[in-house]
Amino acid sequence: GLILRGEGSRTSFGLIGNTLFWMVVALSALTVWMLLGTWRHMRRRMEIQRTLMDETQFRRAMENSMLTGLRVIDSEGRVTYVNPAFCAMTGFSEMELIGRTPPYPYWPQDRMEESNRLFQQEIQGRSPAGGVEVKIMRKDGSKFDARMYVSPLIDAQGHQTGWMSSVTNITEAKRVRDQLSAAHERFTTVLEGLDAAVSVVSVQQGDLLFANRSYRLWFGADAKGHGVLAGDASQQAPSSIDKDDLVDSFGGLPTQQLTEAGSDTREIHVDSLQKWFDVRTRYVQWTDGRLAQMLIATDITARHKAEEVAAQQAEKAAVTSRLVTMGEMASSVAHELNQPLAAISNYCSGIVSRVKSRSIEDEDLIAALEKTARQAQRAGQIIHRIRSFVKRSEPQRQPARAREIVEDAVELAAIALKRRRVIIHTYVAPRLPTLMCDPILVEQVLLNLLKNAAEAIDNAGLPISRRKVEVRVVQRQLEDEGDVVEFTVTDGGPGIPDGVLERLYEAFFSTKSDGMGIGLSLCRSIIESHRGRMRAENIYNDSEVTGCRFTFTLPVELDPDYVPTTRSDPPLDLITDSP
The missing domain is CATH 3.30.565.10 (Histidine kinase-like ATPase, C-terminal domain)
Known part of the structure; x- marks a missing residue:
């Protein structure tokens, strides 16, 4: 059988008491240290959980408040996530979209082929970085235009798990863009249809920024014609001077004051075209912020010719009026001329008679001839004044x-x-x-x-x-x-x-x-x-x-x-x- 036997020996009482004391102290210290570590760990874990919850709530709130719709699909094309903005755009609830595979319920029935082509392009990662314009159908059957940007969805380990798409409703923006495009087209059509030449040239670089059909027809596609019409001093600059040495005459001038200044109007004759132009210029700020000079040149050659014809007709009328006036005064002029002519006749007859009778002295003859000459000069002055008045002159x-x-x-x-x-x-x-x-x-x-x-x-x-x-x-x-x-x-x-x-x-x-x-x-x-x-x-x-x-x-x-x-x-x- 099993026999147990115990033997003991007497020890010192003080030794046993000291050992137990220090063992209790050590166990207590270890327990306190473990409790402190557990408390720190729990506090840190709670802080991490709180931060994670805050970040999750922030991300959720951000996704919920975004006007841009977000949609996530896996590598097989199954919808795994949609945000409230996407649901609001399409009218479908999150439950109606999660787990759906193509064809998606928001694909228009009349655009299935195009929608599928864009889906295949998305799955294969060939979607353009600038996005693609798509047509989306709402749950009520209405449609709207949207722009969709596709990017790969990468998990924490760096593996691609699917594709994330952001969708923006561009119906209003497209409407405004179409209106602006139509307005620009109408404006361009009007400018192209004008009989006046319209051009815009950069002040600093001298580049031709815009030219309509009439300008191109008359002056080609460079800025030389603009310089001729505007009377640009740089067009007459000596060829020996480098353009880089020319000081910009507009340097340091405020653009606002130049653009707010009124237009300058002048009439220019272009010898190469044999045309007169009414030229109006003003400074504008171009779309890229550069200071530019806009010029509108209207062909007024016909008006100039009409003015020349009118001036010629007015000249003829003036001459006619003078002739009519002299015609009305003809009897008076004849009467006035009759006096010196009669005096000349009398003087000449008297001189002839006295010369024949040899009864005139030289002094008397000279005096009579002087009087005759004065009467002839008087008649000549009358005729000269009439001739000067009625003669045709420019x-x-x-x-x-x-x-x-x-x-x-x-x-x-x-x-x-x-x-x-x-x-x-x-x-x-x-x-x-x-x-x-x-x-x-x-x-x-x-x-x-x-x-x-x-x-x-x-x-x-x-x-x-x-x-x-x-x-x-x-x-x-x-x-x-x-x-x-x-x-x-x-x-x-x-x-x-x-x-x-x-x-x-x-x-x-x-x-x-x-x-x-x-x-x-x-x-x-x-x-x-x-x-x-x-x-x-x-x-x-x-x-x-x-x-x-x-x-x-x-x-x-x-x-x-x-x-x-x-x-x-x-x-x-x-x-x-x-x-």
Whole structure:
């Protein structure tokens, strides 16, 4: 059998007590250390779990709040995840989409083949990086345009587990894009259809940024035509100067001030095309932010030709008017010429008679011949003035003196006024500025006004006290015209009826039975062509009309190169012809 036997020996009591004490202390310390480690581990684990939950909730909230739809499929094409935005886009719930394989319920029935082709392209990893535009059908059958971007789905071990697609609804963006595209197409069509040349050139680089059909037709596809039309100084730069050495004239200037400035308008003649262009330029900021110059050049060749024809017709009308005036004054001119011619005839007859009878001394013969010569000179002066007045010449603006214009007009008009027993008073202010005008045309206006005044007085049968015409020329400063020289013709005639005053300058309107109605209309056209103004008014004494006043102005344009010439005849401050 088994026999157990125990033996003991007596030990020291203090030794046993110390051993047990230290064993208890060691076990207690170990227990505390293990508890502290467990507590730290639990706290760290709770923090990690809390962080993971926060991150998961954040990612979930981010996915739920995204307007972009997210869809995940595995390598076999099975849907494994969709976010709420994708469900909201398609109208399908998450339960209706998870686990579905092609054909997906959001594929349009009429685009199955195209949708399947895009799916195969996605599975094979050949989807373009820029995305692809797709058509998606909602649960209610409606469709919308979307852009889908596909990227591989990689797990934590770096293995691809499927494909993630982000889907954006681009229906509104596409609508806006289509509208912008249509507007751009319409705008381009309008620009291409314009008869005017439109071009845009970069200011710094000089590159042609845009040119429409008319520009390309006239100037080709480079910026040289733009420079010609704009009068670009760089087009005339010497060839020996390197373009890199040219300083940009716009450097440092604020772009906003340039683009907000108004357009510049000018008329340019292009010799190579034999065309006139109305050119308008302004600075714009191009789509890439560069400062550019936009130019619109309209072909105005036809207008220039029409203006030339109109000027020629106006010139012919002026010549015709002068001829008509001389025709109306023919009897007066003939009467005026008859006097010196009769005197010449008498002198010649007397000389012949006395020479035959040998009863004339040399001194008497010389005196008679001198008188004959003076009468011949007088007749020649009359003919010269008429010839200068009616001869055909191109309108030519030149420096002219108002005093000389008045003298020449009065010299011609005095013949008709004397025959009608009308007195003319003329006052020309001293030290008048030089005028830049066509003196013959202005003289024609003045002569027409004087002739009309004399006819009105004579036809009305007025007494001697009212048979007067006054011409005054003074310098004035007008608010709406500036510095001008004012010509005034005032008569003591019956005045102008109100109905006639309103139609006074209408072409072919005349109160005379034999009048052509071009006199005053032509006069106003001549004055306005000199940038002056013409007006007429009646003179009243209480309610009674006591005369008429015609006034026209010519602007003062000083020519520093003009030196006034002194005429041989005496200055005309006051001329009085007795009736």
